[in-house]
Every structure is written in structure tokens, then in C-alpha cells.
Amino acid sequence: MSEHGEVNLDELYREVVLDHHRHPRGRHPLPRVDARAHGFNPVCGDEVELAVALDGERIAGVEIQGHGCAICTASGSMMAELVPGRSVGEAEAQVETFRSVMHGGTWPTGSDPGDLEALEGVKHFPVRVKCALLPWVTLRDALRAWRQGHAQAETTSEEEGAP
């Protein structure tokens, strides 16, 4: 959006994104919760309640509630599809990869971003980047809290344009 010319809204709201937004995955309560985090974007009011069930070092399931814009909702929904089955380390790596893509990077060769690829266009809308990232940084913080023996973490999506 920094260029003053026309922008393509379809880059932001790809069909896959709108579909996740309309039918978000991961809304079902988990039978057991091992880690939790609450994510909040004070700028726009997006809120994410995240619960993670673990099977040893492996993520068994993710539940995501809260309310947010289409980008935030879709990103959380994609996460609920993508991370179950991965190890905690793999999930953390995926958070970092997605972050770097949102901040202008590209997907590493060989990586399989799945539906998340459809969010790549968000990087051209800097103020929306934190919407896409909120579920993911909340996941990172839930896992970090779990590693440290806490059951709950508080997350705030980074301030846009922070120094």
C-alpha cells in the first residue's frame, strides 16, 4: 500500500483467505489443554484465545477462539489446519518463517506453507501484517510458556512500524 498507485485487493483477500474467514477451522473445544495464550492487538481490537493440546513434543490439536478481521481469522484458521502433527520445534520454526515472509521475505525452498501461501499478499499492506501474525505469535508464546512450565501467556502483536 505504500505505493500510491492502484492496489489489488484480490492480493489481500484471496479466495482461499475469504473461505477460511467464512468457515474458520479450529473452533472445536479440545478434549485436553496443555498450553494457552491470549493474543491481543491493541490497535484494532483483534483478539485470539489459543489453546494447544500436546502429545509429548508433538502438537495434537489447536483450538482458536476470539474475534478479528478477515485476515486474522483466516490466518488462525490456517494455523489450526497446519500445525497439528508437527513437533513443537517445527511449529516454532514455522512461526519464524511466516514472520519473515510477512516482513518481506520469501518462503524457503522446500518449505510447504500450505494455504498460508495465500496470505503472502498481506505483506504489501503493512498495517495488516500484524493481523496475519497475531495467531502465530500467540502460538509462539503459548509454546514458550509451556517450555518454561507456565500454562498461560499474554501476547501483544507487535506495534506496526515499531522502531
Place this chain on the structure above:
Amino acid sequence: MSEHGEVNLDELYREVVLDHHRHPRGRHPLPRVDARAHGFNPVCGDEVELAVALDGERIAGVEIQGHGCAICTASGSMMAELVPGRSVGEAEAQVETFRSVMHGGTWPTGSDPGDLEALEGVKHFPVRVKCALLPWVTLRDALRAWRQGHAQAETTSEEEGAP
């Protein structure tokens, strides 16, 4: 000085003014002191130590010490010459007259400003007006304190351009 053209320094530093500055009157200690005030101009550091001897309602003598610029010194010196012999009420009236002249007024017809007339040019140098007024407002405050039964007052010359 507000006009951007040439100004005439001689309007500010009239010969009479420079003479008072070089040979200030009123420096001799008074035999008896009935009222005192300390005047201070925090902007430029001018300081006036004023002592007044009264003979009933009449000013018997004035002593003025301290340090200040030429304008302040001359103004105090003129005061030491002008006020002895006047009643407290007359002296207070003279303070007000001088104030109004400095703020753009003129001497009332029939008034006898004495050497003070030579300070009239100061009004064209707004930032110097408070230098000329400092001894006088200090006198006013000394007399006011005396009326109220105090022996000592503290004065600050008005901030230039104050609202």
C-alpha cells in the same frame, strides 16, 4: 524596536539618563528605615534593594542599592531624587503614572515628571521597559507592605510580553 528600521539609541540613553547611571543618587544609608523591599528581574538579573524612611505619611528618604543595567540604575536614581518630600499616596500615584507612560501612555498635563521624562524613550524598547520600572514597582510594594504592617516585600518585575 519593533519597527525594523533604524532606532535612535539616543532616545534610550539620553544624556540625563547616562548621568544618573554614572552618578546614581540615593546610595547613602538611611538613618532609619520604615519600609523595605527587594526587587528582582529574573530575566536579566537586575536587582534592587530599596529602603524607605517615612515621616508620618510623608517619605523622608530613599536608599537604593543593588545592581542593574543603565536604565534600571538611572530610573532608581531619579526616584531617589523625586520621591522624598512626597506623601505615600503621591508616590504611589507617581508609580502608576510612570507605569502607564512606559506602556505607551503620556505624562498627564500638569504633572512634573522631572528627570524621569528622559526615560520616556524606553517605551520604544519593549524589553527594556521592565528595567525602567523595577525600582518603581519595588517602591510600590515596599509602601504596600508598610500599609499592611509588614516591613519587607518581595517584588518581581513583570514578565515582558506577559499575557
Place this chain on the structure above:
Amino acid sequence: MLAPSPQASSFDPKVLAAHFPILSRTVHGRRLVYLDNAATTQKPDTVLAALARYYTTLNANVHRGVHTLAEEATAAFEFTRRRVARFVGAPDPRGVIMTRNATEALNLVARSWGERLSVGDEVLLTEMEHHSNLVPWIMLARQRGVALRHVPIDDNGRLNLRVFAQLLSPRTRIVAVTAMSNVLGTINPVAEMAEAARRVGAVVVVDGAQAVPHLQVDFAALGCDFLAFSAHKMYGPTGLGFLVGRPELLEMMQPLYGGGEMIREVRLDYASWNDIPYKFEAGTPNIADAVAFTAALDLLEELGMDAVRRHEVELTGYALERLASLGGLEIHGPRDASERGGLVSFADPQIHPHDLATILDTHGVAVRAGHHCAQPLMRRLGVPATARASFAIYNHRDDVDALVEGLRHARAYFGVGGAAS
């Protein structure tokens, strides 16, 4: 000069718009339709010229210099103080303190007047306050054990004055209320509230950040003790705000900041304060922006605040009507444009305000989406955020039409059907 005649009964916003250079820029290839005026307004060419004139002809530090530039800069700076006093009907310019913004003005009162409060005392606020009129009091409550009370709002976004009357008591030491809500648009009956507050001996603080730019506000007539507002929301530069206070109260208050300008005498371990307003203005002030701000006041005085208000009521009425015609939008605040300031907060139950704002932006339409620094009010309204369109003197019906057109597009995009075409 911008208006057809002094105190004209109406003005042409399109003619005015031509004097706001930024309005001729495009955004994503579209004409900029700036509807985020409650956040900050745009600046007329006269303000920009005044800024440039200050820096190219009289820039100097104020109050301390003997030389010509210092004298001229001081005179211009103090002239602004008198102009501001006149603009808001404050009888004494010594009661006008220059701050960075309305927020600093409110904090100054909360901290400095707040020193007089202690456990058992109450501060009465409302549910519709901006964070800037909530957080300073929350800080005070933490520091001094003061209790906070809040006047609730009704479902039309108006203060419940019956409850206000009940909450007022001799324990109420301060009533702090916004004259106009930045979310609901509600114009509060501040004069009436101030009168009731005075009867219990409370000090009245008015947040005028939204009201002063858009309504005739008369400090003396309001009967309040303190009034805070920001220049940048009224066509002036950023970095300048005002606390207008009753001089008797300001004289009783301690300064928060020490330094140059605010002192009378300083020794290594002792300092005494200058007179008001200077004792609250430590260090070099924002001289240039203060001087340039007079050009914004000129503009508002020339148009006349009555005409400004009429224009905004008219435009808000039109916006309410057009938005209602879309069908299915939630519109917050009083229904009647004459009861509200020139802004409309709305939400589409099926499109998040954030998405709305992004889509509108691609149409060149700038609106705000979020909590508008009023998180407690969002909670009260039961929404995470709203979208807000807010108007200024240069907005016209075309801008509202662009907004509505953008909203239609957003709905089509998200596959949301409206009631109307």
C-alpha cells in the same frame, strides 16, 4: 479571506478544500477523501504560510532575549495565548497554558490538582471517555487511593443524567467529562453538569478535544474549571495543546516539570516559581507551532463557529441518512444529527471494521477502524471495534457518497447482501 464574508452564515466546503493542499493528492489512484478528522485534521495553506513566515522572519527563543528577533518572537508567541483565550471565551489569558496536546493538559490537571485528593475522595468520569481522560485518573487512583466512578450511557449513547446526579456527592472532588464523544459523537450537557458538580464543591475538568474544533465553546459560560484541547484537531500544527484553567486554581497548583522559563529564582538547592502561566511551561516551548496556530484560529473565526456547526450537522444528517439506506449497518450514538458532533461510528455485522477500512482505503476513502482510544466504551457497546467517519469544514456530500460507494463495494467483495440497492 477564505470565506465569502466575515461571519458568513454558510460557506462552500469545496472552495475551502482548495486551500488544503493535501486534499488534492490521490490515494491508490483515487481522489483522497479524508474522513479521519477526529484523529487529526488537515492544515490550510495559511497555517503552512504562517509556519514558514515564522521561521524565515522571526525565529528566536522567547522571554529571555533582549535582541529584536527574541522580542518579536515573544510578542507573536504571547499573541497566540491571547487569541486562544478569546477563542474559547476565557476571560484571562494567564489561564492559558501551552502543552504538547490535550492529553498532556489532562494529565497536568490530574497530577497537579490531583495532589489535593486522598483516600475516600472520588473522581467522577463517564463510560464514554477517551483513554486520555481515563488513564490519568486511573494513575491518580493508584497513587492516592482515590475512587473512580463512571456515569453510564444509555442505548442511544447519551449520558444517564439521573445516575450522574446520584453519583455526585460531597466525596466527589473532580468531575471529568468529555464535551463530545469521539466515538458516539454525543454532545454532553457540560454546563448543566458543571453546575451540579459545583453544588457539591467538585472541580470540573472538560475534555474539549472534539468539541472545541467543531462547536462554539465558551469557557466562562460552561462554568467549568479546566478545559483541554489540541491544536492539531482544529486545523493547527501537531505538537500543541492547551490547558485553559481558572487562574485562581492554577495559582494553587504545583508545576510538574522544572527548568528554564518556569522559575523565578534558583539556587543550588532551592527554586521558586514564576507566575502563571509560565510556571507550567518549563523549557523552550513549541514557539513556531504556537505562532502559526493563529492562522487556524483566523480561519475558524472568519467562518464563524455557528456556520461550522451548521455545516457539520447538515453533513452528518446526510451521512446518517445514506448509511441507513444501505441497510444492516449498526450505527452508534444519538440518532439525531443535531444532538451529535460531525462524526459517525458504524459497523457491519459481517465485515470487521479493519477490513472495511482497508477496502475503503483502496477507494481513496480514509476512515478510522479500531477502538478509537476508548476500549471501555467498546466493551460497553459490546463490539471489538468500530469504523468511524468524521467530518471537517472541507468535507462535502461527495465525500459521503464516496464512503457509501466504498461500503457497497466492500459488501459485494465479502458477499454480504444489504437491504438496499
Place this chain on the structure above:
Amino acid sequence: MLAPSPQASSFDPKVLAAHFPILSRTVHGRRLVYLDNAATTQKPDTVLAALARYYTTLNANVHRGVHTLAEEATAAFEFTRRRVARFVGAPDPRGVIMTRNATEALNLVARSWGERLSVGDEVLLTEMEHHSNLVPWIMLARQRGVALRHVPIDDNGRLNLRVFAQLLSPRTRIVAVTAMSNVLGTINPVAEMAEAARRVGAVVVVDGAQAVPHLQVDFAALGCDFLAFSAHKMYGPTGLGFLVGRPELLEMMQPLYGGGEMIREVRLDYASWNDIPYKFEAGTPNIADAVAFTAALDLLEELGMDAVRRHEVELTGYALERLASLGGLEIHGPRDASERGGLVSFADPQIHPHDLATILDTHGVAVRAGHHCAQPLMRRLGVPATARASFAIYNHRDDVDALVEGLRHARAYFGVGGAAS
């Protein structure tokens, strides 16, 4: 662009002067010779253009908006923070807090870090501090019963470092010192002092108001904890200052002001804070002036602070020489130009500085006369006031000559004979 080449080893002040529009004005029919730069500097056309550009192309409120203008304004505003960090060698831009001026920056530290101090603790200052680095500590002493100590100066206007070492003790919790005196010109050995202070566990606060505009100041290399300075003294706009702090310390500190921007979550009776630096920046900041300030930094970086310093040493040396040649003037501060910043305070024993300044003004020469916000130092020097000529990048020898010529005239006028012709 203004300098012959990037990081040029020297520059032509007359070429620079052409870029400062105000310098072409006249005062009382004479060319303006502006020698009051320590009070505030003049602004180059590039800063004025940047200001105008901001307001005519990207003005919007920052951090809260989704629309294009808000995004662009936020990016420009945050860019300034990074530029300032780089300019003063602060490794982390999160440690750069925007304030109104240096005074506010110093008060922020005194109030907020000062909350950790109590009876028995000491704050170590010096006899040459500006009121802005004295009064905040006097206020702290009153509030918390902290004791103030002062490093004395010797007769050459230098700090007595032996006494400094003696005054330092485990009770010393804060050392607050100016990097350059605004009266004496003395450049203090801040890095050395900071090292000694750190050994006793004291926090080091540096008043950089005079040093940052004229010397290469490297926050990390100084080893201090806080550094304060003002944009308006370094060719930038009024209304903008900076507190640069070590992020670890800033994170431990409480904000002074509450409101928009500085919060994370607000409920009616609860609030939590945003991250640094935002938690210290309540309300709408001075966006335009912050954005425009980068043009001033561009200028200084282009010239190179080494060249700036060399120019000022050269000019100060010339001024000291010419003033000495007049005979009979009292000149304060270190004798050697290389030990001092670009300013000279002087007094004629027979002409009050106030009268000198008025006469110089009629020659178009702007100098400051007074206590320079350093009343305790005036007392230490045993003078009621001094006259001060202070230099900037656009001053040249002709300006010094005009000063000397004016002084000659003043003496003739007052009938004071000098030793030289």
C-alpha cells in the same frame, strides 16, 4: 547537497548561510548577525521544505490508522526515531523517546527514575548546570528527601574532578551533568565521569542540549544511561526533544502521563502499558516536527560533525582573540578554544550586559544577555549576568567582526575606554 562533498573536511559557512532564509533579513537596517545559537538555531530551507511536504502530502495521526496516510505518516515518524538513534550512536531505537524539549526529557528521568530514590540517597550535579538540569532534581529532593551534591568548578570554568571523585559514594544514585556548559562553553569529560559513576553503581544522566548539536556525541561510547537534547538547538523545529535511554532502564520506569498511544489495555479502573518507547509518549505526538527534523540530521551528517566542530573551534578561537584584543573584557570559561564549545560569555565591567545587548542589537547583532538559565553559576562567577555570543555552522568571521565593532561602539557610547584602538 549543501556541503561540497559528503563528509567534507570543511565547508563554507557563507554558502551554508544562503540556505537559512532568515539570515537575509535586516534588523534596524543592518544585516542580521545571529549569535544567539545556544538559545535556538535558525532553520535551513530543507527543514522548512520537509515540514511543508509533510503537511501537504502525508499528514495523519500515527500508529492507529489503517488508511494510507496514517500508514505513511507512521512510517515517516518512526524513521525519525531510527535516524536519531543512529545520529547519537544509540544501538536500539526503542530507547529514543520523543519529548517537547530537553527540559521535559530531564524531568522524565528525574521523576520516573527518581521514584527509586529515598532519604539518604544522593544526586550529584555540578555548579555549571542549566536550570533544566537543576530544578527537576530540586523538585525530587523536596519530594523524596534526597540530598543534592554539586561538583564545583575551578576559576577556568572547569569541573574539579578531584572533588567529583570525593563526592562519589555508594550513596550516589544519580550523576547528572551537562556535556557542555551553555555559559562557559566548557566541554566536560563525561565518559570519564560516567565510568567513575558506574563503579559506585550510579545512573548517569547527560544533558546534551549544547553538546549534541556541536560535537560528535556517541551514546554507547559515553557509557551513560540517559541523554537529553532538543531539536530546536540543532537546526530542527521547536517543540521536539529527545530522551535517549538504555532500554533495560526505560523498561523498569513508570510513565508519567497516561492516555492514547501509551497503553496496551484499558478498563474503567485498570490500565496496562504499551512497550517502550510508546509507553512514554501519551497522546498525539509532534508528528510534523519529528518528520521534518530528519532534514536537519541530513544536513549535520552531510557536513560531518567533525567538520562542524572544527569550524566552531576555529571561529571561537578567532572570537576569543578579537575580544581579548579589545582589552578590559572579562571572558568566562576555558581559555583554549579546543576545550570549549562554540560560544563565548563575556562582560564589560563598566557596561551592563543588558545595555551591551541593546546596543549590539542596533547593529543587527543578536547576542543573549542575562543569567542564561544558570543563576547558581552566575552567583559562583560573582556576576549578575553575562553577555553571550554563540556560534553555528552558518556563522563566519565577519559575524565576529560585527560583534567586535558593536562592542567598540557601545564603549564609545558609554564613554568607556578600552586598551586597544
